[in-house]
Amino acid sequence: MKILVCVKQVPDMESRFKIDPSGTWYATTDLAWRMNEYDEYAVEQAVQLKEQLGGAPELTVVSIGPERVKEAMKKALAMGCDKGAHIQDEQSCAKDPFEIASILAEYARLQGFDLILTGMQSQDRGSAQVGVLLAELLGIPAVTTIVDFTHQDGAVTVKRELEGGLKAAVKVRLPALFTCQLGLNTPRYPTLPNIMKAKKKELASLAVADLLRVEPLAETRKMAFPERKGGGLVLEGEVAALADQLLGILKEKTAVCK
Amino acid sequence: MKALLVGESRQGQLLDSSYETVAFVRKLGAEAVMFLVGSEGDLPRFDGKLYLADAAACGEYNPAAHKALLLEVVAKEQPDLVIFAHSSYGWDLAPRLALALKAAQISEVIDIQEGAYLVPACNAKLRRQVAAKSAVTVVTIQAGAFGLDGEPTGSPSVEKLAAPAAGDLEFQGYEAAEKGEVDLSRAEIIVSAGRGVGKAENVAIIASLAKALGGELGASRPVVDAGWVDHSRQVGTTGQTVAPKLYVACGISGAIQHLAGMKKSGFVVAINKDKDAPIGEIADVLVVADVLQFVPALTERLTK
16 A cells, blocks of 8 residues: 655744745744644555554655755654655745646655555645645545544544534545644654654655646735724733733623622 | 635535625626526525436535536636635635636635635634636625525526546445534623633633623633544534523634624623734623633632
């Protein structure tokens, strides 16, 4: 069995963002980078399946982006993926979901993966499109937003998370693609020995130009901070004074603490 | 401009998100027809043509089948714009239709600005203006971003669609959330713990504040996923929708899914050390502080 996990490297969302001089993306300098949170669940699910099947499946992690995205890939290798394919692209952040999915499809088509796992969305762009588009381009079924995964005899049964706590159980035969929601499993922390071992694993480089054969369908015209809608009071200072201040406001503005 | 609205139903019951597509198209001022896999017994209140496929005959959601039905309607109506809710149905189905139509999909639209669609980025800390370069555009709209003024009215003229071939997924049934002991939707005061509390042991600090205020403990999704708080106390689109008189968000950044579940609260206090956290956008008061230091100080003042 061949399994592909698609990961993206994103900034830590606690970062102080600035707008890039182009005005269409955030500045990528002075940021702490990490693996997209949803993708960690995808990596973990792939590794768990490999363990369940006695180590037989071959796990490949793929990522698109500049040199730094290898750090996220190395984490996936340290978590238990076998090898990596880095699609080098300095301009990946400017590409729309259709272009990203098309690049991944060009790569995956030649490899014959039985199972593909992705996060349900990225934390920075949040389009929730790439996984589904990739499956459609490859002509395999896609099941989105999974919070439970069971593999048995070439078929996978998952639970999709719907709204209001409702889940839908769905069964599908492989090959298929699944997009992973938070809470699907508990992503492991790579151990030091596994981090060392990961350094020796294959991490191939591919040029994006060889895989990109489409034009974008959408364009980002501008990125900006949200307009503050005003009204909201921001309190800053020393904790004791803040607590007194808030207590005063609650007494004045709400009926709850008299 | 002509729009195709994609309504949504589950087990034959129309979902309210269908009306959000109506509100959005009214804001655009476009002509609209609607598509629904639903039941004749629960039609949307909508003045216009409704393409209806019978949910009983189609079975529960199967992407390939719904895509085939939508493509049939698109061929008849030739819309410029197809509008979905950004829901588990919309974000699953929209990309499939967009690809088949070679259309741009713009996800989670919250507004229209300078002739482009406005969408959130980076956990709602930033906004992105996106425009389509394709002839047809597919959009999904954020839950709760567009609401109808008043009750929906109207009755559609129904054109029935034949049930499509079965899809490639085998639907095996629904599983409802376990009924918890708390009904947060009735609570007047809710104090919620977010990822900012750091670890399970610290939830007690937030629970003490809830108790001191005479309210219920709530939680954001990451805290529930981590197993620190029971799912029955989760606030947000995948948990409970609440509207207390006072909502205190402790260490909650304010992911859209959380905001959608609590933005009808009367008075919102947010405590967060990140001044730029999106929760600040809807908070009446944002206290910029470490929850682990600030919350005990507040609790102490309330209990003495």
